Amino acid sequence: MTQPALLRVENLRLAYRTGRGVVRAVDGVDFDLRRGEALVLLGESGCGKSSLAKALLRLLPRNVQAHEGRVWLDDTDILALPEERFRRDVQWLRISMVMQAAMNALNPVVRVGEQVAEPLMVHRGWSRAKAMERAAEVFALVGVSTDFLGRYPFELSGGMRQRVVLAMSLVTEPDLVILDEPTSALDVLTQAGIMNVLKRIKRELNTSFILITHDVSTSSEIADRVALMYAGQIVELADARHFFTEPAHPYSQMLMASVPRLHQPDPPQHIPGQPPDLLDPPAGCRYAPRCPKRFGRCDEMPDSITVGERHHVRCWLHGAGP
Template sequence: MSEQTPLLSIRDLNLHYHSSGGIVRAVDGINLDIHRNEALVVLGESGCGKSSLAKALLRLLPRNVATYSGQVLLHGKDTMPMTEERFRRDVRWSRISMVMQAAMNSLNPVVRVGEQVAEPLRVLQQWSRPKAMARVAEVFALVGISTDFLQRYPFELSGGMRQRAVLAMALVTRPELIILDEPTSALDVLTQASIMNVLKRIKQETGTSYLMITHDVGTSSELADRVALMYAGQLVETASASEFFNEPAHPYSKLLMASVPRLRQTERPGAIPGQPPSLLNPPDGCRFAARCPSRFDRCLADPPPMALNERRRVSCWLFDREAPA
């Protein structure tokens, strides 16, 4: 296997849902790579499909799935043909784990925290309880929790400590990739900064890769090596973090960055006009066209390809060589 092979490759991934109004195209043809020891941040407005992307990668699928297709390649091997039992045993939580939104809802209120963090080791890897608890103590130290908390219940922990406990649960099996779904959304600013520092230190010390899903541009910039921007179920731009935050290319990216308040700016932050399209009946052309100040006729008729170059991809006719000037 080549050293250049991505840790995880997503190819033409689709996750559509049945609903009373029709088919919801939540994840619609996503192509993305995540490399070793990389923090990839997936940004986008609420309802754009970010959390559905995470569920698709871990097969945490609801009952109303209409379409689930594409390829999810781990070290170049497609996991989609795996049976559910093999995927549960070999991939989910063993090699790819997840920190869910709302940490308190992820913890059983009547089971001690240490026992919950040890559960993946006991169930998936059949470790004895003493061995598993010793590993939990190691991970607690890594995320900055005293071993005194092993015997505590979730309601005895602060919001920040619960978030660290959920992070410890994701780390306990030594996965190669951790999916972080809005990991700081319910925390105050100081606790957010503390959790982000923990994540950066873990990445540096263990080489773990992250896929962080968020709509918080400011927080994500602390961790990101690369950024992927989603809009209405599709990717519109992927770039290095420095390129994206300093020189956004897609019109949506530019408007999004202009809407972020900055410490020393004198002008008021901008706003993105209009509303995202319905995922029940998305437009035929560019899905951002109705809100885009740079649109022209082709944008309304044809979906743009991912263009520009291999290092930076932008889904916009402005970057296609055949588009009119």
């Protein structure tokens, strides 16, 4: 039996006002996520990955021009909820987030145990003593000694701070955790440790993850599915096995060809050109100006085309008809 989706995102859009015009950071994004599944959101810097996360959690700056679409969490369209109810029932309780740069996410003058316990006191009304007990449990879950509960952020290493922020996101036992570049500032061994913690949590707690990254090799450690973003759109959405071995979109193919691999006969390739300016993106396929397989129909915006089970590509090469 097919497991129902925990999260369904339909035609999600997010645009910002700037002094130069309107930036369409997220432009018609659709995907679904099952319970206990890890979706890796790949893409170059500036493609809209972090904006997509903020759109899901309604963590929006003041210069938002448009924020629309439908985001179903189980049977509830959470974007249609009033702001107060969203904060009370969804934000942090059912969906939490690990921000980039752990040190910036922690208050430097508050002990880390207090910061991890705070969501329970704020959102669930727990006593400080009960919340601290739960914080100690989650510290153990992410591999941090309870001796660190009384430490300040500056007393911890970068890897330990990242684990503390992860503990903060897990303390309320949410259904979904969004992780924005959780290993980008860490050394290779610490990255591996964080990814092992995530895999264990996913296995033991059946937690769903959306992992935002530009690191293909790290993402392959945990991915069940991969969504590749380009210029505010998802251009390929596939299960990890197919994406990493048989990518369908020309951008996906060139991205995978750029990744160094052991024993590969040819050197990694580079992707020529630059992503488009989201103030004035191309009218047709966003990738067409850089695509070696471009043809006449690429002047039209391609639809999301189904090429296999839960495998969708935004590319006319896979479309039917002329």
